Amino acid sequence: MPKTTALKSIKSLVPLLDRVLVQRVKAEAKTAGGIFLPESSVKELNEAKVLAVGPGGLDKEGKRIPMSVGEGDKVLIPQYGGSPVKVGEEEYSLFRDHELLAKIKE
Amino acid sequence: MPKTTALKSIKSLVPLLDRVLVQRVKAEAKTAGGIFLPESSVKELNEAKVLAVGPGGLDKEGKRIPMSVGEGDKVLIPQYGGSPVKVGEEEYSLFRDHELLAKIKE
Amino acid sequence: MPKTTALKSIKSLVPLLDRVLVQRVKAEAKTAGGIFLPESSVKELNEAKVLAVGPGGLDKEGKRIPMSVGEGDKVLIPQYGGSPVKVGEEEYSLFRDHELLAKIKE
Amino acid sequence: MPKTTALKSIKSLVPLLDRVLVQRVKAEAKTAGGIFLPESSVKELNEAKVLAVGPGGLDKEGKRIPMSVGEGDKVLIPQYGGSPVKVGEEEYSLFRDHELLAKIKE
Amino acid sequence: MPKTTALKSIKSLVPLLDRVLVQRVKAEAKTAGGIFLPESSVKELNEAKVLAVGPGGLDKEGKRIPMSVGEGDKVLIPQYGGSPVKVGEEEYSLFRDHELLAKIKE
Amino acid sequence: MPKTTALKSIKSLVPLLDRVLVQRVKAEAKTAGGIFLPESSVKELNEAKVLAVGPGGLDKEGKRIPMSVGEGDKVLIPQYGGSPVKVGEEEYSLFRDHELLAKIKE
Amino acid sequence: MPKTTALKSIKSLVPLLDRVLVQRVKAEAKTAGGIFLPESSVKELNEAKVLAVGPGGLDKEGKRIPMSVGEGDKVLIPQYGGSPVKVGEEEYSLFRDHELLAKIKE
Numbered sequence: 064m065p066k067t068t069a070l071k072s073i074k075s076l077v078p079l080l081d082r083v084l085v086q087r088v089k090a091e092a093k094t095a096g097g098i099f100l101p102e103s104s105v106k107e108l109n110e111a112k113v114l115a116v117g118p119g120g121l122d123k124e125g126k127r128i129p130m131s132v133g134e135g136d137k138v139l140i141p142q143y144g145g146s147p148v149k150v151g152e153e154e155y156s157l158f159r160d161h162e163l164l165a166k167i168k169e
Numbered sequence: 170m171p172k173t174t175a176l177k178s179i180k181s182l183v184p185l186l187d188r189v190l191v192q193r194v195k196a197e198a199k200t201a202g203g204i205f206l207p208e209s210s211v212k213e214l215n216e217a218k219v220l221a222v223g224p225g226g227l228d229k230e231g232k233r234i235p236m237s238v239g240e241g242d243k244v245l246i247p248q249y250g251g252s253p254v255k256v257g258e259e260e261y262s263l264f265r266d267h268e269l270l271a272k273i274k275e
Numbered sequence: 276m277p278k279t280t281a282l283k284s285i286k287s288l289v290p291l292l293d294r295v296l297v298q299r300v301k302a303e304a305k306t307a308g309g310i311f312l313p314e315s316s317v318k319e320l321n322e323a324k325v326l327a328v329g330p331g332g333l334d335k336e337g338k339r340i341p342m343s344v345g346e347g348d349k350v351l352i353p354q355y356g357g358s359p360v361k362v363g364e365e366e367y368s369l370f371r372d373h374e375l376l377a378k379i380k381e
Numbered sequence: 382m383p384k385t386t387a388l389k390s391i392k393s394l395v396p397l398l399d400r401v402l403v404q405r406v407k408a409e410a411k412t413a414g415g416i417f418l419p420e421s422s423v424k425e426l427n428e429a430k431v432l433a434v435g436p437g438g439l440d441k442e443g444k445r446i447p448m449s450v451g452e453g454d455k456v457l458i459p460q461y462g463g464s465p466v467k468v469g470e471e472e473y474s475l476f477r478d479h480e481l482l483a484k485i486k487e
Numbered sequence: 488m489p490k491t492t493a494l495k496s497i498k499s500l501v502p503l504l505d506r507v508l509v510q511r512v513k514a515e516a517k518t519a520g521g522i523f524l525p526e527s528s529v530k531e532l533n534e535a536k537v538l539a540v541g542p543g544g545l546d547k548e549g550k551r552i553p554m555s556v557g558e559g560d561k562v563l564i565p566q567y568g569g570s571p572v573k574v575g576e577e578e579y580s581l582f583r584d585h586e587l588l589a590k591i592k593e
Numbered sequence: 594m595p596k597t598t599a600l601k602s603i604k605s606l607v608p609l610l611d612r613v614l615v616q617r618v619k620a621e622a623k624t625a626g627g628i629f630l631p632e633s634s635v636k637e638l639n640e641a642k643v644l645a646v647g648p649g650g651l652d653k654e655g656k657r658i659p660m661s662v663g664e665g666d667k668v669l670i671p672q673y674g675g676s677p678v679k680v681g682e683e684e685y686s687l688f689r690d691h692e693l694l695a696k697i698k699e
Numbered sequence: 700m701p702k703t704t705a706l707k708s709i710k711s712l713v714p715l716l717d718r719v720l721v722q723r724v725k726a727e728a729k730t731a732g733g734i735f736l737p738e739s740s741v742k743e744l745n746e747a748k749v750l751a752v753g754p755g756g757l758d759k760e761g762k763r764i765p766m767s768v769g770e771g772d773k774v775l776i777p778q779y780g781g782s783p784v785k786v787g788e789e790e791y792s793l794f795r796d797h798e799l800l801a802k803i804k805e
Contacts, residue, residue: 070428070485076457077484079449084483109254110176117483123229123441131185139182139263141252146459146482148427157457157482164252164263165190165223166183167176215360216282229335237291245288245369247358270358270369271296271329272289273282321572322494335547343503351500351581353570376570376581377508377541378501379494388640388697394669395696397661402695435695441653464671464694466639475669475694533784534706547759555715563712563793565782588782588793589720589753590713591706600746600803606775607802609767614801647801653759676777676800678745687775687800 073150078117081160083132085111085140086153110167111140114155130160137167179256184223187266189238191217191246192259216273217246220261236266243273285362290329293372295344297323297352298365322379323352326367342372349379391468396435399478401450403429403458404471428485429458432473448478455485497574502541505584507556509535509564510577534591535564538579554584561591603680608647611690613662615641615670616683640697641670644685660690667697709786714753717796719768721747721776722789746803747776750791766796773803 070076078084088110113136119127132138141164145156176182184190194216219242225233238244247270251262282288290296300322325348331339344350353376357368388394396402406428431454437445450456459482463474494500502508512534537560543551556562565588569580600606608614618640643666649657662668671694675686706712714720724746749772755763768774777800781792 070426070457075486077486079456079481079483080479082482108176115483121446122231125440125444125446126231128227128231138185139176139254148457148482161186163185164188164254165185165221168181168183214282228337232337234333234337244291245282245360267292269291270294270360271291274287274289320494334549338549340545340549350503351494351572373504375503376506376572377503380499380501388638388669393698395698397668397693397695398691400694439658443652443656443658466669466694532706546761550761552757552761562715563706563784585716587715588718588784589715589751592711592713600744600775605804607804609774609799609801610797612800651764655758655762655764678775678800 070148070150073114073148073153073155076115076148076155078115078157080117081120081128081130082117082157083113083130083138083160083163084115084148084155084157085113085138085145086155087111087140088137109140109142109164111138111156112136113138116160119160128160132160132163132166137169138163139165139167176254176256179220179254179259179261182221182254182261184221184263186223187226187234187236188223188263189219189236189244189266189269190221190254190261190263191219191244191251192261193217193246194243215246215248215270217244217262218242219244222266225266238266238269238272243275244269245271245273282360282362285326285360285365285367288327288360288367290327290369292329293332293340293342294329294369295325295342295350295372295375296327296360296367296369297325297350297357298367299323299352300349321352321354321376323350323368324348325350328372331372344372344375344378349381350375351377351379388466388468391432391466391471391473394433394466394473396433396475398435399438399446399448400435400475401431401448401456401478401481402433402466402473402475403431403456403463404473405429405458406455427458427460427482429456429474430454431456434478437478446478450478450481450484455487456481457483457485494572494574497538497572497577497579500539500572500579502539502581504541505544505552505554506541506581507537507554507562507584507587508539508572508579508581509537509562509569510579511535511564512561533564533566533588535562535580536560537562540584543584552584556584556587556590561593562587563589563591600678600680603644603678603683603685606645606678606685608645608687610647611650611658611660612647612687613643613660613668613690613693614645614678614685614687615643615668615675616685617641617670618667639670639672639694641668641686642666643668646690649690658690662690662693662696667699668693669695669697706784706786709750709784709789709791712751712784712791714751714793716753717756717764717766718753718793719749719766719774719796719799720751720784720791720793721749721774721781722791723747723776724773745776745778745800747774747792748772749774752796755796764796768796768799768802773805774799775801775803 088108090108113132116130119130122128145158148155194214196214219238222236225236251264254261300320302320325344328342331342334340357370360367406426408426431450434448437448440446463476466473512532514532537556540554543554546552569582572579618638620638643662646660649660652658675688678685724744726744749768752766755766758764781794784791
């Protein structure tokens with residue numbers, strides 16, 4: 064039986080330095096009333112949930128620069144950029160802490 | 170019933186680091202006398218209102234660099250740049266503090 | 276009656292950080308004898324008047340870097356660059372302090 | 382008999398400064414049931430195993446900046462970049478420590 | 488009578504920061520014997536005379552960085568670059584101090 | 594008899610600052626059994642021998658930054674970059690110390 | 700009689716900051732036996748003689764950074780770059796100290 068080396072769960076990812084692992088919030092594909100919308104009317108959202116954060120980058124004295132966000136935060140991500148990660152059918156992204164635009168309060 | 174993940178209000182956005190959330194002031198689409206102007210005669214304005222500001226970027230010693238503007242300020246924004254944010258039909262932008270050109274006194 | 280949001284006076288602009296608000300000096304459109312020159316013989320001048328200056332940029336210790344020019348100075352501006360600002364029919368520009376080339380003594 | 386100068390084993394490579402030698406984890410070319418998959422259905426994985434790490438880059442005082450990963454770690458590597466190394470039929474890559482995206486816990 | 492705003496004399500220019508105002512030395516348009524040369528045989532020279540120098544740029548502690556050249560020096564300027572200034576029919580250039588290549592002793 | 598100014602021996606080269614003089618290891622043009630291989634089957638190797646190293650670059654306090662490699666080391670060089678030097682029919686390269694990828698233990 | 704402003708001797712050039720004035724060593728245009736070679740078989744050499752050096756650039760504390768080479772040194776120059784200077788029919792180049800690749804011992 065072949066051993067599989069592909070990532071089994073996104074939870075096994077521990078971001079390095081100042082990186083932040085996020086999952087983009089999916090746009091609704093159906094209306095509040097439950098009607099499914101055609102693909103073309105579903106817009107990409109730049110809202111994402113923080114799944115894990117790195118320990119922070121190092122400043123010139125070797126101290127960790129504190130992260131701006133934490134696990135569980137909802138954030139606004141830039142329209143372009145980030146490193147894509149795919150686990151099964153799900154897509155995730157890794158951003159540098161300073162690339163995130165805003166936190167989203169709920 | 171589907172849960173919606175799209176941003177419900179721009180007020181839920183808390184800019185990170187040195188970012189400034191602004192909304193561009195809309196050009197008048199009608200004259201002082203109330204006559205609606207055709208679309209083509211309405212110019213884009215680079216004037217914007219500050220809706221929220223981040224805590225400031227970090228200098229090399231880890232101290233916050235003070236922001237140049239505050240919530241409620243009116244500012245002149247550059248013609249290009251900024252990160253667009255859309256909530257419903259309204260458009261907003263996020264700029265870095267140092268990208269803003271001038272405050273507008275009233 | 277619609278409220279107008281467009282900039283009413285250039286005097287309401289307060290440059291941020293190390294920015295300098297200038298107005299380009301207009302080339303004479305008529306000769307010393309009062310004869311109006313055709314448009315094509317009027318050259319763009321790189322001479323400008325300083326209308327307002329920012330408080331200065333911040334150095335790494337958070338201190339203001341002194342500005343090289345002050346309100347009322349006449350300056351030589353570079354041929355390209357600067358951020359354009361339009362108020363009514365008048366055009367202005369914002370430059371960073373270090374982009375200005377020279378002061379003009381009179 | 383000609384002496385051969387080509388690299389005989391990847392184990393003879395000792396990364397310099399902040400470089401990290403990794404080998405990309407190969408995607409399964411057959412299913413769990415042992416059926417071999419056609420080439421086109423095998424996706425490139427961005428998961429890699431750390432084979433060796435450099436001593437760390439030097440900061441401005443000449444001190445070593447600690448590495449984020451160590452030998453034996455599994456890491457997520459960026460989709461592009463890295464310096465390729467080929468030993469026989471096997472392919473390896475060298476990344477700078479800060480280019481690695483995340484550690485993979487097992 | 489129209490007031491003229493154009494620069495009347497190059498002597499009114501006071502370079503800012505580390506800028507150096509120079510005038511390119513003109514190539515001879517006639518031979519030693521007084522014969523005028525056709526335009527095409529006159530080569531551009533990269534030799535220039537320093538007309539005025541700025542007070543020097545500011546280092547990180549806010550101190551002036553000393554200028555390498557002074558008024559009256561003859562210098563070798565780079566083939567490209569510099570900001571052109573025109574006063575009447577004469578052309579001048581502004582360079583940053585560090586862009587000048589060499590002093591010319593006579 | 595004309596005096597020749599061309600480099601007579603690679604041994605006369607003393608690298609400056611952080612530069613490293615290397616010679617790429619040549620790929621075997623014949624098999625272990627002594628059969629010569631056609632040109633197209635001989636691959637470029639990125640393995641090189643260090644012939645000489647500079648004294649190291651200068652840090653901001655004017656101290657030498659130690660070199661990572663020394664004369665006689667075998668190193669892995671990047672696929673692109675380096676400054677080529679030709680002495681007679683032999684080709685050499687100069688790299689900056691930090692461009693070298695790894696040492697090769699034997 | 701017209702005064703000439705063109706550079707009369709390369710010896711009048713005093714390099715500024717970290718610049719190095721060099722003259723490329725000319726490739727032999729004839730063989731050891733005195734036979735003149737056709738132009739196409741004469742290769743450009745990257746070997747040059749140092750004619751003059753600047754006082755060194757300034758570090759952040761305003762101290763001179765020592766030069767790596769001195770007048771009379773023979774050096775290996777990069778294949779591209781440098782600022783060309785022409786005096787009469789002779790061509791020279793100015794390089795920054797750190798652009799020079801190696802000294803050549805004789």
